[in-house]
Amino acid sequence: xxxxxxxxxxxxxxxxxxxxxQKLADIIELRLDxxxxxxxPLLLKEAGKPCIVTNRCKIDGGQFAGTExxxxxxxxxxxxxxxxxxxxxxxxxxxxxxxxxxxxxxVKVILSHHDFTRTPxxxxxxxxxxxQMPADVLxxxxxxxxxxxxxxxxxxxARARKDNKRMIAFCMGEKGEISRILTVxxxxxxxxxxxxxxxxxxxxxxxxxxxxxxxxxxxxxxETKVYGVIGDPVSGSMGYLIHNKAFQETGLPHVYVPLLxxxxxxxxxxxxxxxxxxxxxxxxKEAIMKTMDRIDPAAERIGAxxxxxxxxxxxxxxxxxxxxxxxxxxxxxxxxxxxxxxxxAGGTAKAxxxxxxxxxxxxxxxxxxxxxxxxxxxxxxxxKLISVRDVDQAAVDILINCSPVGMAPNTNDTxxxxxxxxxxxxxxxxxxxxxxxxxxxxxxxxGCATVSGVELFVHQAAxxxxxxTGKPAPIDLMRRVVEDKLASQD
Numbered sequence: 263x264x265x266x267x268x269x270x271x272x273x274x275x276x277x278x279x280x281x282x283x284q285k286l287a288d289i290i291e292l293r294l295d296x297x298x299x300x301x302x303p304l305l306l307k308e309a310g311k312p313c314i315v316t317n318r319c320k321i322d323g324g325q326f327a328g329t330e331x332x333x334x335x336x337x338x339x340x341x342x343x344x345x346x347x348x349x350x351x352x353x354x355x356x357x358x359x360x361x362x363x364x365x366x367x368x369v370k371v372i373l374s375h376h377d378f379t380r381t382p383x384x385x386x387x388x389x390x391x392x393x394q395m396p397a398d399v400l401x402x403x404x405x406x407x408x409x410x411x412x413x414x415x416x417x418x419x420a421r422a423r424k425d426n427k428r429m430i431a432f433c434m435g436e437k438g439e440i441s442r443i444l445t446v447x448x449x450x451x452x453x454x455x456x457x458x459x460x461x462x463x464x465x466x467x468x469x470x471x472x473x474x475x476x477x478x479x480x481x482x483x484x485e486t487k488v489y490g491v492i493g494d495p496v497s498g499s500m501g502y503l504i505h506n507k508a509f510q511e512t513g514l515p516h517v518y519v520p521l522l523x524x525x526x527x528x529x530x531x532x533x534x535x536x537x538x539x540x541x542x543x544x545x546x547k548e549a550i551m552k553t554m555d556r557i558d559p560a561a562e563r564i565g566a567x568x569x570x571x572x573x574x575x576x577x578x579x580x581x582x583x584x585x586x587x588x589x590x591x592x593x594x595x596x597x598x599x600x601x602x603x604x605x606x607a608g609g610t611a612k613a614x615x616x617x618x619x620x621x622x623x624x625x626x627x628x629x630x631x632x633x634x635x636x637x638x639x640x641x642x643x644x645x646k647l648i649s650v651r652d653v654d655q656a657a658v659d660i661l662i663n664c665s666p667v668g669m670a671p672n673t674n675d676t677x678x679x680x681x682x683x684x685x686x687x688x689x690x691x692x693x694x695x696x697x698x699x700x701x702x703x704x705x706x707x708x709g710c711a712t713v714s715g716v717e718l719f720v721h722q723a724a725x726x727x728x729x730x731t732g733k734p735a736p737i738d739l740m741r742r743v744v745e746d747k748l749a750s751q752d
Contacts, residue, residue, distance in 0.1 A: 266291070267293050269463050280310070290313050294317045295319070312346040314348070317333050319351075322376050323464060334361070347399070350363075363396050363397065373399070374401035374430075382414075383414065389402065389422070402430075405434045406441070406466075416444075416448050435465050436497070444519070447479070447517075477506060482515070485515070488518075491520055491521060492523040492529065499543065500743075508739065516731075538572070539729070550579060557579045560620070566581055566613065569725070571730060582729070584616055586721035587613065587617045587618070587692075607635060608665070612639055625645035626648060654682055659687065661688070661689045664692050668693050670696055676704060688712075694714065694715030697745065727740075
């Protein structure tokens with residue numbers, strides 16, 4: 263279930279939000295501590311869904327400023343109105359907590375505990391204590407300081423499921439995002455989703471629309487395979503959009519989540535039983551190789567892995583930047599003996615350069631400040647190396663920009679002088695935001711054929727999908743998802 267919190271701050275806004283959340287919420291939380299001059303009977307009348315009435319004090323992340331007696335009296339009034347659920351904290355003074363638990367009538371009680379600073383290593387003693395109380399649902403929510411903290415909550419959910427006890431459990435914060443997505447799949451009673459960005463009731467809360475339509479949290483089963491992207495940061499990744507829509511389009515019950523990871527080995531050792539496959543982004547493309555049982559030959563030559571796939575006998579690392587670039591250049595192949603100039607000498611240049619070199623292209627790399635690093639890559643690819651200031655001396659059939667020049671927000675920059683562009687040159691820009699870079703605009707004006715960075719992004723993602731699932735990727739849909747997202751950011 264998805265619970266949408268109504269956070270005010272006024273009655274008028276709360277009533278409008280109740281109407282707006284009807285197609286998203288399975289259950290609604292009325293955060294009375296956040297709604298000024300609330301009219302509870304009116305809110306309950308207009309809710310249209312089962313409701314949880316909550317009135318939090320500041321120590322538990324709320325805003326109620328009165329005494330504990332006054333705070334609990336509001337919950338007692340909710341019981342008199344026969345609400346579906348009330349939420350009361352374990353921090354409530356003992357006599358007041360007891361009075362609610364023993365006089366709740368038919369109203370169900372959620373007994374909650376929040377830790378806004380950390381996730382203790384062992385939550386079992388707290389669970390045992392809470393389980394002794396006559397509550398209908400237990401809620402334990404902590405703050406994730408490390409992505410592995412989520413597993414502590416997953417283990418707690420497994421115990422509650424075995425005990426046949428309804429439980430809400432997940433981690434707050436960016437590193438806890440995965441638990442908000444997977445808690446229901448792991449046996450949690452519900453997860454919380456904000457009505458929209460800016461209306462969160464706790465740190466790290468995801469919008470209800472994203473939970474419902476992108477992650478499909480209500481449809482996830484115990485047998486659902488979990489995929490995701492590991493990196494630091496991962497907040498800008500579009501992988502969750504493209505892969506979840508691809509799973510949905512092809513009828514697969516899987517889910518793809520962002521995974522903010524600092525220590526790759528520690529993460530992989532802990533999460534391996536939960537995973538169906540991984541995308542890998544910076545800065546982990548090299549470090550992940552140490553955890554693999556096998557490395558695909560192309561990824562081995564590149565020295566970087568961006569895709570992790572289980573095969574029944576361990577894990578294999580692949581590099582679909584390599585294959586994705588060749589797919590994007592498909593209309594202009596064969597590449598044998600073609601003069602290809604690559605701007606840049608970083609990770610993208612390494613993968614694409616290896617791909618075109620393996621096809622027999624005559625490759626030239628450029629360097630800007632760090633000649634030694636670029637020379638190392640040129641030696642590996644057995645190709646020429648020139649300064650970026652000397653590009654006018656290079657023969658060019660295909661120009662590939664592998665540098666970040668021209669990426670948003672610096673959209674007026676270009677890595678290659680417009681005066682050097684000729685109509686018989688193919689121009690490929692690996693930058694995909696914006697979709698049409700200054701370089702591509704200049705190339706089109708000169709009559710060049712162009713390849714957008716969207717094609718590289720889509721083809722590398724399609725390659726990942728096919729390695730994971732063994733099914734053809736819905737590439738047109740994946741391209742449309744990326745284009746729609748980028749267009750919405752303009």
